[in-house]
Amino acid sequence: MKKAYLLLLALFLFSCSQPNRSSKEEAEIEGRIRKLISQMTLEEKLGQMSQFDPGQFRGDQDLKQAIKDGKVGSILNLVGAKRINELQKVAVEESRLGIPIIIGRDVIHGFRTIMPIPLGMAAAWNPELTEKAMAVAAKEAASEGVHWTFAPMIDISRDPRWGRIAESCGEDTYLASRLAVAMVKGFQGDDPSNVDRIAACAKHFVGYGAAEGGRDYNTAYIPETQLRNDYLPPFKAAKEAGVLTFMSGFNDLNGVPVSGNEFTLKTILRNEWGFNGMVVSDWASIYEMIAHGYAADPKEAAEKALRAGVDMEMTSNCYVSGVQQLLDEGKLNMQTIDRYVANILRVKFQLGLFEHPYTDETRAEKTILCPEHLEVAKEAASESFVLLQNNHQILPLSSNMKSVAVIGPLADAPHDQMGTWVFDGKKENTVTPLVALRQKLGEQRVNFAKGLAVSRTRTTEGFAEAIQAARKSDVALLFLGEESILSGEAHCLANLDLQGAQNDLLDAVAATGKPVVAVIMAGRPLTIGHVLEKADAVLYAWAPGTMGGPALAEMLLGETVPSGKTPVTFLKTVGEVPLYYNHKNTGRPADYSNWTYLDDIPVEAGQVSLGNTSHYLDAGFEPLFPFGFGLSYTSFAYSDLRLSTGSMPVDGSIDFSVTIENTGKYKGSEVVQLYIRDRVGSITRPVKELKGFKKISLEPGEKQQVTIRLNANDLAFFNGTNYVVEPGWFDVWVGPHSNEGLHAEFSIR
Ligand code: NOJ
Numbered sequence: 001m002k003k004a005y006l007l008l009l010a011l012f013l014f015s016c017s018q019p020n021r022s023s024k025e026e027a028e029i030e031g032r033i034r035k036l037i038s039q040m041t042l043e044e045k046l047g048q049m050s051q052f053d054p055g056q057f058r059g060d061q062d063l064k065q066a067i068k069d070g071k072v073g074s075i076l077n078l079v080g081a082k083r084i085n086e087l088q089k090v091a092v093e094e095s096r097l098g099i100p101i102i103i104g105r106d107v108i109h110g111f112r113t114i115m116p117i118p119l120g121m122a123a124a125w126n127p128e129l130t131e132k133a134m135a136v137a138a139k140e141a142a143s144e145g146v147h148w149t150f151a152p153m154i155d156i157s158r159d160p161r162w163g164r165i166a167e168s169c170g171e172d173t174y175l176a177s178r179l180a181v182a183m184v185k186g187f188q189g190d191d192p193s194n195v196d197r198i199a200a201c202a203k204h205f206v207g208y209g210a211a212e213g214g215r216d217y218n219t220a221y222i223p224e225t226q227l228r229n230d231y232l233p234p235f236k237a238a239k240e241a242g243v244l245t246f247m248s249g250f251n252d253l254n255g256v257p258v259s260g261n262e263f264t265l266k267t268i269l270r271n272e273w274g275f276n277g278m279v280v281s282d283w284a285s286i287y288e289m290i291a292h293g294y295a296a297d298p299k300e301a302a303e304k305a306l307r308a309g310v311d312m313e314m315t316s317n318c319y320v321s322g323v324q325q326l327l328d329e330g331k332l333n334m335q336t337i338d339r340y341v342a343n344i345l346r347v348k349f350q351l352g353l354f355e356h357p358y359t360d361e362t363r364a365e366k367t368i369l370c371p372e373h374l375e376v377a378k379e380a381a382s383e384s385f386v387l388l389q390n391n392h393q394i395l396p397l398s399s400n401m402k403s404v405a406v407i408g409p410l411a412d413a414p415h416d417q418m419g420t421w422v423f424d425g426k427k428e429n430t431v432t433p434l435v436a437l438r439q440k441l442g443e444q445r446v447n448f449a450k451g452l453a454v455s456r457t458r459t460t461e462g463f464a465e466a467i468q469a470a471r472k473s474d475v476a477l478l479f480l481g482e483e484s485i486l487s488g489e490a491h492c493l494a495n496l497d498l499q500g501a502q503n504d505l506l507d508a509v510a511a512t513g514k515p516v517v518a519v520i521m522a523g524r525p526l527t528i529g530h531v532l533e534k535a536d537a538v539l540y541a542w543a544p545g546t547m548g549g550p551a552l553a554e555m556l557l558g559e560t561v562p563s564g565k566t567p568v569t570f571l572k573t574v575g576e577v578p579l580y581y582n583h584k585n586t587g588r589p590a591d592y593s594n595w596t597y598l599d600d601i602p603v604e605a606g607q608v609s610l611g612n613t614s615h616y617l618d619a620g621f622e623p624l625f626p627f628g629f630g631l632s633y634t635s636f637a638y639s640d641l642r643l644s645t646g647s648m649p650v651d652g653s654i655d656f657s658v659t660i661e662n663t664g665k666y667k668g669s670e671v672v673q674l675y676i677r678d679r680v681g682s683i684t685r686p687v688k689e690l691k692g693f694k695k696i697s698l699e700p701g702e703k704q705q706v707t708i709r710l711n712a713n714d715l716a717f718f719n720g721t722n723y724v725v726e727p728g729w730f731d732v733w734v735g736p737h738s739n740e741g742l743h744a745e746f747s748i749r
Contacts, residue, residue, distance in 0.1 A: 021350075029349045033342045039097060041070075042334075045341045046323055048073035051104065051280060051314045063087070067101065068094045071320075073344060074280075074312060076104040076150075079424060081359040084145030092357045099345070100353040104280075106423055107149035107187075107198070108167060109133075111140035113373040113546050114418045114425035116384040117487075117523060118153060120542030122169040122567035123630075124383035125671040126695050127182035133380045134186025136373045139196040143363040144424075147351055148199040150247060152183035154234035155204055158578045160571065161214025163491035166420045166523030166543070168209060170567030171580045171627060173230050174690040177237035184241040192244060193352030195360070202238035204249030204282060206264050207231055211251060214577065216490045219252045225683055227253075228718035236273060244347050245278045248310050250285045257292045259285040260304035270309055278343045280312040281305060287316035298322050303331055311340040369429055374547055381544040381551035383669075387562035387631040388528075388570075389538040394515050396558025396633055397475060403445045405469040406434050407509060408479035409452045409502070410521045416455075419543025420488030420523050429546055433479055433519070436549035440557060447473050451509075455483045456500040463508045470512045477556065478506060478518045478535065484543055487523025496527040496574045503530050510534040519552060525570045529624060540564075558633065563669035563695070565630035565737065569623045576619055581627035581738040582686040586614040589687075590621035628673050628690070628737035634664030634700065638672075641734055641742035647749050650725045653711040654746055658734045660706055662698035669697045674708045675738060677731040682719045688738055691715070708734070712748050 021029075037045070051074035057063040066072050067090045078084060084103055091101045109115045115133040116124075124130065134151075141149060154176050157168040169176035180202065187200040207227065211218035222231060235246070246269065248259040258264055259281045269275045286305040287298060295301035299322035305313070306326070313319045326332040348354065367373075387395070397404065410416060414430035438446050451466035452459075470476040480502045485491060497503065510516050518535035520528060521543055531538055539562065541552060554560045569580050594611030598618045601610060615621040637660070644655035656674055674692040678685040692708035710732075716725045727748045735741020 033345045044070040047071040070095045074102045079144045081145040081361045085358045100357040104148040105146040107141040108151045108421045110137045112368045115380045115545045117166045117419035117543045120384035123564040130182040131186040134183045138187045138198045143367040145359040150201045154180045155209035157209040158580045159214040160524040163487045166487040173233050176234040180234040180238040181241040184243045199244040201245040202243045203247035207253040208249040208251050217250045257289045262308045265308040278311045278347045281310045281314045284316040286318045311343045378547035378551045381548045386540040386564035391536045394536040401474040403473045405447045405473035405476040407451050407466045409455045410481045411479035416483045417548045431549040433549045433552045436553035451505045470509045470514045475515045476509045481521035561633045561666045561668040565628045565671045569627045570625035572624045588613045590615040626739040632668045634666040634668040636670045637661045637663045647747045657707045661703040671695045672706045675733045679729045
């Protein structure tokens with residue numbers, strides 16, 4: 001047992017600062033905030049603390065009057081520079097104090113140029129590209145008057161039944177943390193007041209992804225050790241990256257709804273992390289504390305949310321209706337309200353809204369869907385694709401091929417290809433695989449038959465045409481998966497197989513004997529064991545966005561090479577949920593020598609003869625694909641793992657170097673991944689944890705030494721009492737995915 005602990009809590013405290021402002025500027029802003037607050041009536045303060053959907057007003061006049069009266073601090077779900085300027089003019093020029101409105105919008109994975117869904121972006125394992133993609137989203141949204149996006153969504157998601165896994169970075173804390181930083185930087189840049197930038201919002205604080213049963217909005221039970229080690233770090237990383245706002249979520253966490261949760265919002269976010277930005281509730285999540293059974297009425301809901309520290313209420317009006325009475329009853333004081341108003345005004349200052357409240361109405365036309373943005377979208381889509389199977393190297397398709405069959409409900413589905421949570425993307429701007437393949441190969445070489453109208457279609461009447469298309473082609477490309485509406489908020493599934501008659505369509509096409517390539521577009525990792533059996537190659541394409549078609553056509557034809565890696569574990573069957581790579585061990589870890597497959601169990605076998613280890617009789621213990629997995633058209637050899645030292649002090653570091661060689665025929669990129677295991681801890685530690693990765697590109701035959709540095713601090717964890725780095729022995733693996741790698745060991749002394 002290790003004895004020496006290094007207390008790291010201090011490192012986690014009070015490290016807040018906005019990177020781009022001098023302390024003089026900050027002091028000046030604080031002075032202006034104080035002055036404004038001293039002039040405000042309670043009604044105006046509550047106005048700042050309220051966010052409205054335009055639909056909540058009886059019409060334009062009603063909305064404008066409310067703005068004029070200082071009752072509207074923020075509006076969501078409004079886009080268009082002209083309209084927003086019109087309303088902003090009322091706020092700035094006609095309201096008593098001229099405080100600008102902040103306009104929020106769900107700009108989740110693009111504005112008009114739609115990038116892959118966040119889970120797809122995560123599969124690219126490329127923080128620089130993610131940052132670039134979110135910068136595009138910010139620029140387009142800003143050109144249409146949006147000031148603030150409700151992204152990044154950085155909920156750790158280990159349950160593919162949960163529809164919102166699509167919006168997440170997947171199951172891993174380290175990957176999500178790196179991408180959280182990239183997204184915050186992409187949206188906000190170094191200076192969020194720049195006209196091309198918008199404020200980001202780290203959501204949903206916290207634990208939303210742990211919804212029981214994968215049913216949206218459901219209760220989450222997360223012990224504090226797991227909360228701090230697995231769920232909070234991406235939020236901490238976003239805060240460190242300077243995210244201006246946080247959103248409190250819908251869920252009940254350990255018995256307390258997170259929009260009224262003093263432990264997470266006050267103790268952790270404000271006191272430990274020193275966050276001085278704004279916290280907005282999720283849509284009516286304060287009011288919903290009544291349904292949770294945590295507040296008797298709107299007034300009590302307001303009291304609990306205010307105690308916890310939610311500055312702005314999204315769409316419900318518990319604050320407006322309850323605060324005066326809470327003040328009268330002495331349950332709340334004006335200083336608290338003033339502090340919250342200050343948090344809101346601070347963000348408005350940081351965005352430069354007082355200096356430039358209006359949007360240049362000519363910018364959108366030059367910005368939206370411009371060629372550079374489409375190029376980024378294509379690159380992002382391309383890097384998000386994960387090649388899961390490629391028997392006989394069927395991909396890339398041979399250039400001698402005379403014709404291809406393009407089949408399936410997702411082959412030409414411009415709306416569904418954009419994925420979930422898209423409000424501003426338009427299907428007429430989306431290029432589908434069918435269109436892109438026709439452009440590349442010529443109409444006459446593409447035999448198209450949908451086979452099924454949409455992913456849920458059960459009738460087989462389109463099969464004959466699909467079979468015919470396959471028969472007259474050299475290869476059948478099947479575009480299967482999920483319509484966009486099958487993932488996202490409140491779109492959870494209990495069955496993760498392909499919907500409708502898609503597996504039957506695959507069987508029918510495969511029965512022609514033609515080689516089959518399955519491209520799966522989906523918002524989650526589906527259970528695709530059957531597809532792997534029937535198709536020669538399987539390329540997982542998530543919902544790839546506006547430029548998904550061209551990116552897929554290029555990859556299928558070998559102009560680009562797959563480099564994506566799974567950001568989530570793929571399951572064989574839904575009954576395995578939750579199955580994630582960085583689980584704890586048991587006292588009886590599963591292994592093959594101790595496992596008998598269901599069908600092989602002798603009749604009337606004795607209880608102990610099957611091996612008493614942690615597994616399923618029918619599904620074993622290994623996933624369909626491990627976290628971090630993805631093939632390429634080329635191959636990479638890992639060799640020569642070296643450590644700069646075998647032992648580091650608690651404040652030291654070790655460089656891990658490995659040589660990667662491209663041993664195949666194509667230029668390609670590889671995500672080199674570093675995992676560790678802390679062998680013995682004061683609490684049990686996961687069997688593996690990702691602690692570093694680098695994506696590199698190599699020409700055929702090229703070798704490169706890749707070095708990843710690990711600080712002892714990176715191995716800190718919360719042990720129930722403190723954040724500690726514990727001396728002792730660690731395993732390290734550097735490899736192509738979580739289940740393979742060169743191994744070494746090191747120690748912390
Ligand atoms: C509810 C969702 O949970 C949240 O993510 C979103 O930002 C808001 N609605 C606003 O649309």
